[in-house]
Amino acid sequence: MSESPRPLGRPRSEGARLAVLHAADDLLVEQGYAAMTMKGIAERAGVGRQTVYRWWSSKAEILLEASAADARRELVVDDDGSAEEQVVAFLTALAEFLTATDAGLAYRALLGEAQHDRRVAELLRETDVLGESARTVLGRLPAWGESPVADDGMLVPELVGPLVFRVLTEGRAPGATEITAAAHRFLRR
Amino acid sequence: MSESPRPLGRPRSEGARLAVLHAADDLLVEQGYAAMTMKGIAERAGVGRQTVYRWWSSKAEILLEASAADARRELVVDDDGSAEEQVVAFLTALAEFLTATDAGLAYRALLGEAQHDRRVAELLRETDVLGESARTVLGRLPAWGESPVADDGMLVPELVGPLVFRVLTEGRAPGATEITAAAHRFLRR
DNA sequence: ACGAATCCAAGACACACTGTCTCGTATTCA
DNA sequence: TGAATACGAGACAGTGTGTCTTGGATTCGT
Numbered sequence: 001m002s003e004s005p006r007p008l009g010r011p012r013s014e015g016a017r018l019a020v021l022h023a024a025d026d027l028l029v030e031q032g033y034a035a036m037t038m039k040g041i042a043e044r045a046g047v048g049r050q051t052v053y054r055w056w057s058s059k060a061e062i063l064l065e066a067s068a069a070d071a072r073r074e075l076v077v078d079d080d081g082s083a084e085e086q087v088v089a090f091l092t093a094l095a096e097f098l099t100a101t102d103a104g105l106a107y108r109a110l111l112g113e114a115q116h117d118r119r120v121a122e123l124l125r126e127t128d129v130l131g132e133s134a135r136t137v138l139g140r141l142p143a144w145g146e147s148p149v150a151d152d153g154m155l156v157p158e159l160v161g162p163l164v165f166r167v168l169t170e171g172r173a174p175g176a177t178e179i180t181a182a183a184h185r186f187l188r189r
Numbered sequence: 190m191s192e193s194p195r196p197l198g199r200p201r202s203e204g205a206r207l208a209v210l211h212a213a214d215d216l217l218v219e220q221g222y223a224a225m226t227m228k229g230i231a232e233r234a235g236v237g238r239q240t241v242y243r244w245w246s247s248k249a250e251i252l253l254e255a256s257a258a259d260a261r262r263e264l265v266v267d268d269d270g271s272a273e274e275q276v277v278a279f280l281t282a283l284a285e286f287l288t289a290t291d292a293g294l295a296y297r298a299l300l301g302e303a304q305h306d307r308r309v310a311e312l313l314r315e316t317d318v319l320g321e322s323a324r325t326v327l328g329r330l331p332a333w334g335e336s337p338v339a340d341d342g343m344l345v346p347e348l349v350g351p352l353v354f355r356v357l358t359e360g361r362a363p364g365a366t367e368i369t370a371a372a373h374r375f376l377r378r
Numbered sequence: 379a380c381g382a383a384t385c386c387a388a389g390a391c392a393c394a395c396t397g398t399c400t401c402g403t404a405t406t407c408a
Numbered sequence: 409t410g411a412a413t414a415c416g417a418g419a420c421a422g423t424g425t426g427t428c429t430t431g432g433a434t435t436c437g438t
């Protein structure tokens with residue numbers, strides 16, 4: 001196996017990396033995505049601008065790295081309970097994620113930016129946090145173990161699409177009642 | 190009734206208005222939303238910058254005015270045929286709209302921008318082209334006339350959400366087979 | 379200890395867009 | 409003819425972009 005052939009020269013500063021990530025997260029929450037700038041991130045992090053550009057090529061890239069781990073964590077659901085309970089739990093977690101967490105705010109901003117920038121779209125496809133979480137839940141649903149549903153590519157969209165679309169267009173999530181009803185309908189497919 | 194109490198002074202130039210609208214549409218297609226600028230639009234339209242800022246406050250506002258009418262037109266579906274045929278026709282038109290028309294490109298860009306700018310989000314809510322078209326189709330579905338489905342606010346999202354989400358995340362629409370299957374499932378709710 | 383390689387913070391630099399303002403001109407009504 | 413407003417053109421200060429330079433720090437191999 002190839003060990004760690006440590007490259008020549010001074011190694012990358014983990015402190016600077018974390019400072020940039022945290023600065024991006026803070027600025028997103030405090031000022032919003034539109035007001036975020038590479039210059040602002042560097043200054044907030046107490047880091048040279050070249051250091052930022054050396055490791056990331058856009059604020060979207062920084063934000064994705066800053067929020068992907070949190071997003072994954074917040075979209076995990078216990079595999080206890082019935083299929084319906086698990087789907088309800090997942091959609092509830094997704095609603096909370098999208099409307100009330102920093103990582104969810106980042107995800108919405110990134111999905112928005114993906115409509116303007118093909119590289120961001122590709123980046124988001126590579127790190128498909130939402131899709132992975134959804135497939136994890138779907139893959140272990142009690143009733144679906146024996147007769148796995150054919151996934152024509154619309155399975156995940158039909159699970160999360162309605163909720164995501166509603167948040168994207170209305171800016172807020174539906175209540176627990178609507179979420180439960182939506183989970184119900186999804187399982188009747 | 191209040192007639193047209195024509196305001197004082199030189200009237201607004203319809204030519205300049207249309208030139209700006211067309212310039213925005215052209216630039217969106219040629220260079221993409223991110224590369225569009227208010228300055229670029231004014232120059233392309235052969236119009237002074239003050240003239241642009243006098244009537245619109247952002248490129249999103251221009252783009253919405255430039256594309257809303259086209260969007261409405263492209264999302265109209267005949268009310269012939271069964272409920273399933275109409276839903277399939279609507280989702281097919283929506284897929285075509287989102288992935289292959291200028292107005293659809295504009296809608297995606299605007300929905301993206303709405304995630305960065307609250308004013309754009311509000312603007313898009315006021316001119317809810319997609320929602321209106323969806324409700325028009327749903328409201329006249331043969332089988333639904335007698336027992337109207339209770340709309341808890343998730344009706345339209347459940348119809349268009351899966352398709353929109355898939356286009357937003359994957360950049361392309363599903364094929365006719367998947368669309369038909371999705372329409373089927375929606376009607377079983 | 380020394381040099382090579384790479385990283386670091388700081389900031390200069392040319393370029394582009396923003397949004398406002400000014401200029402001179404055009405159009406409409408009273 | 410005068411008041412009011414729109415028009416095209418462009419000046420202007422402010423700000424972010426992405427690259428480059430400077431002086432210094434850190435790690436390795438010799």
